[in-house]
Amino acid sequence: MKQNLVSxxxxxxxxxxxxxxxxxxxxxxxxIYIGSNDDSVVKNQPRIKLNxxxxxxxxxINFKGWPTWVDTTWSQFICRNGKIETKIESxxxxxxFDKKQYRLDLLVNCAGITQTTAAIKANTxxxxxxxxVNFMSSVSLTQLALKQMIRNTKLHGHxxxxxxxxxxxxxxSSNIIVPGTAMYSASKAAxxxxxxxxxxxxxxxxxDVQTIxxxxxESTDMIKTLDPEIQQKLREKLPNGELTSVNGIIAAMGxxxxx
Amino acid sequence: MKQNLVSxxxxxxxxxxxxxxxxxxxxxxxxIYIGSNDDSVVKNQPRIKLNxxxxxxxxxINFKGWPTWVDTTWSQFICRNGKIETKIESxxxxxxFDKKQYRLDLLVNCAGITQTTAAIKANTxxxxxxxxVNFMSSVSLTQLALKQMIRNTKLHGHxxxxxxxxxxxxxxSSNIIVPGTAMYSASKAAxxxxxxxxxxxxxxxxxDVQTIxxxxxESTDMIKTLDPEIQQKLREKLPNGELTSVNGIIAAMGxxxxx
Numbered sequence: 177m178k179q180n181l182v183s184x185x186x187x188x189x190x191x192x193x194x195x196x197x198x199x200x201x202x203x204x205x206x207x208i209y210i211g212s213n214d215d216s217v218v219k220n221q222p223r224i225k226l227n228x229x230x231x232x233x234x235x236x237i238n239f240k241g242w243p244t245w246v247d248t249t250w251s252q253f254i255c256r257n258g259k260i261e262t263k264i265e266s267x268x269x270x271x272x273f274d275k276k277q278y279r280l281d282l283l284v285n286c287a288g289i290t291q292t293t294a295a296i297k298a299n300t301x302x303x304x305x306x307x308x309v310n311f312m313s314s315v316s317l318t319q320l321a322l323k324q325m326i327r328n329t330k331l332h333g334h335x336x337x338x339x340x341x342x343x344x345x346x347x348x349s350s351n352i353i354v355p356g357t358a359m360y361s362a363s364k365a366a367x368x369x370x371x372x373x374x375x376x377x378x379x380x381x382x383x384d385v386q387t388i389x390x391x392x393x394e395s396t397d398m399i400k401t402l403d404p405e406i407q408q409k410l411r412e413k414l415p416n417g418e419l420t421s422v423n424g425i426i427a428a429m430g431x432x433x434x435x
Numbered sequence: 436m437k438q439n440l441v442s443x444x445x446x447x448x449x450x451x452x453x454x455x456x457x458x459x460x461x462x463x464x465x466x467i468y469i470g471s472n473d474d475s476v477v478k479n480q481p482r483i484k485l486n487x488x489x490x491x492x493x494x495x496i497n498f499k500g501w502p503t504w505v506d507t508t509w510s511q512f513i514c515r516n517g518k519i520e521t522k523i524e525s526x527x528x529x530x531x532f533d534k535k536q537y538r539l540d541l542l543v544n545c546a547g548i549t550q551t552t553a554a555i556k557a558n559t560x561x562x563x564x565x566x567x568v569n570f571m572s573s574v575s576l577t578q579l580a581l582k583q584m585i586r587n588t589k590l591h592g593h594x595x596x597x598x599x600x601x602x603x604x605x606x607x608s609s610n611i612i613v614p615g616t617a618m619y620s621a622s623k624a625a626x627x628x629x630x631x632x633x634x635x636x637x638x639x640x641x642x643d644v645q646t647i648x649x650x651x652x653e654s655t656d657m658i659k660t661l662d663p664e665i666q667q668k669l670r671e672k673l674p675n676g677e678l679t680s681v682n683g684i685i686a687a688m689g690x691x692x693x694x
Contacts, residue, residue, distance in 0.1 A: 243559035295574075295633045296581050300502035303574060307566065311621070315554075315562060322555050348607050348628055358632035362570070365628030369607055370621035374554045377614045 180229065182280045184269060186210040186239070186317055187287030189220035191396045192341060195422040196284055196429075198222055203431065206231045206278060208269060210287065210317075212238055214251050221255040231273060232256065239287055239313035240305045246316045269320055279328045282431070283321040285314035285367075286341045290401050295358040303359050310363035314340065315370060325383055335382040338374075339429050342367045344414075347389045352413050354406055364389070388428050390420040439488065441539045443528065445469040445498070445576055446546030448479035450655045451600060454681040455543055455688075457481055462690065465490045465537060467528060469546065469576075471497055473510050480514040490532060491515065498546055498572035499564045505575045528579055538591045541690070542580040544573040544599045544626075549660050554617040562618050569622035573599065574629060584642055594641040597633075598688050601626045603673075606648040611672050613665055623648070647687050649679040 183200050187193035189211035197209045201224045209232070211217040217234035226232060236251040247267070254262040254272055264271050270280065288310045293302060318338060325336035344350045345357055346364020354361070368387050375385035391414045392399060392407065399407070442459050446452035447468035456468045460483045468491070470476040476493035485491060495510040511523040513531055523530050529539065547569045552561060577597055584595035603609045604616055605623020613620070627646050634644035650673045651658060651666065658666070 243563060246559055295629070295636055296578055298578075300505055300575065303571065304502065307571065307625075311625075312562065312566065315618070316559065319555055319557075346628060348624070348631065353632055353635045355632065355636045358629045358636070359574070361632050362625035362629035365607070366566075366570075366621035366625040369605060369624030370554070370617045372607065372612055373614065373617035373620050376612045377554055377617070 180206070180278050181282070182206045182208060182270070182273070182278050183282035183284065184208045184210065184280065184317070184321060185284045185286055186314065187285075187341075189216045189234075191286075192390075192393055192422050192425060193284070193286035194220060196286060196426060198224055199426050200282075200284075200431075201226070201230070201232060204230065205282070206273075208233045208235060210235045210237050212236070212240070212287075214253075217251075217253055218255075218260060221253070221258065221260070223258055226256060233272060235269070237313075239309040242308035242312045242316065245313070246320075269324060275324075275327070276331060279332045279334055280321060280324045281328070281334065281336050282339065283318060283325075283336070284339045284341065284429070285317060287313060288341070288343075288364075289360075290357075291360040292356045292401055292403065293359075294356060298359060306359045307363050307366075310360065311366045311370070314367060318374070322378075322383065326381065329381065335384070337384040337386065338371075340367055340371050340385070340387040341425065342387050342389045344389050344391045350389070350413075352391075352410060354402075354410060356403070356406070386429070388425055390425055393420045393422065393425070439465070439537050440541070441465045441467060441529070441532070441537050442541035442543065443467045443469065443539065443576070443580055444543045444545055445573065447543075448475045448493075450545075451649075451652055451681055451684060452543070452545035453479060455545060455685060457483055458685050459541075459543075459690075460485070460489070460491060463489065464541070465532075467492045467494060469494045469496050471495070471499070471546075473512075476510075476512055477514075477519060480512070480517065480519070482517055485515060492531060494528070496572075498568040501567035501571045501575065504572070505579075528583060534583075534586070535590060538587045538593055539580060539583045540587070540593065540595050542577060542595070542597045543688070544576060544597070546572060547600070547602075547623075548619075549616075550619040551615045551660055551662065552618075553615060557618060565618045566622050566625075569619065570625045570629070573626060577633070581637075581642065585640065588640065594643070596643040596645065597630075599626055599630050599644070599646040600684065601646050601648045603648050603650045609648070609672075611650075611669060613661075613669060615662070615665070645688070647684055649684055652679045652681065652684070 188197040188209035343364040447456040448470035513521040602623040
């Protein structure tokens, strides 16, 4: 029963993350989606009809406040048909649901904030925010999910999967360099390299770690904030000059192999 | 007069950093060396005979405490012949010396702490320390130095250079992955990618940004803390299985072009 498979998606109240969340719900997964505050989690809840046993839960975590959020409780909202049914305060990702019945099988690290500041002008607050949201929080969320996945394996004999949405700007082999994105590019490079080492460490546990580095993705904040001239330059460097589609990212996640 | 050229070296009270600092002094540069606390800066001061007009100054900055150190004053120790001559409290890197006479021409970001913890076990303190020392502090130090170098160009018409000591573990094209170094590798990948973007941004200012990614370097903390079995595996992946020498790193810095 696929509804007993649970996925977590961060950055899931907007952009790529919300589309991935909704696709997962449509494919039958139960979903825990993470947004940056209560209001956003409640307002941007999924409007998808759930199957019997399938759940959708939103968790409000301020990733900018890393590491404070790691050891506190988070507001969690169980929702159905556009209504909040229950609100829980807990630091357990699976709170509200029986871990023997439901298995955490997928974490999608998708939360991210963009940047358009010259390196010399960025202040420490901005630098900390980008690194905390784009990288440090994904590491801590990964740790929390991994602990649950390792327990899963003992309970259910079922491995898990971690998918990280990085960026072509963090991929040093891409040779795509965009002025104004030094800290953003750094945070994504950190994510890519961290997950290469993590993947090696997790081999013996049969937990997959996958990192996807999309180019410019259609209808995202990056597209909205990036200087049109730089966008054009970036497009020229992309294969066929084409934007990455969210469906392409979802296809790259290879979820078929999971269910 | 080379003694009027000033270099800053972080992580300069031990390991690679202290050797780079001493080589710079021997080659005639004035040097500002940064260590993590007063005691270390005073105890590990250079023992090199200085030329007329050449200076050595140690600054005590706790990089783990990023971003707090950026907006506070630092203890600065002007030293000569193994003695502290003056102690200054200031947040000006060039404090104690006339900026019209001396030009900041070189920053070497060398500060770094190593790691041997499985990703799942690292706690947030350890993760923050590694990122703050290895990456965030090098960014803030770079910003401070850059502002001085840009003023230099106006005063002296002389460009500057920034050299970043990263690591083969942060270089995603190297295919060298060492379990236990996820955050370390991430911090160095962040450094590499940040500086690629910075370099692009600084092209019009004629300030060079160079990043060196050494393999295992002889007689460093990395060598001392790394599991011998992993060291062996790492050596097998290195060209000729050879350790990187500090002299090799200094040669790679290409300082001849600067003076």
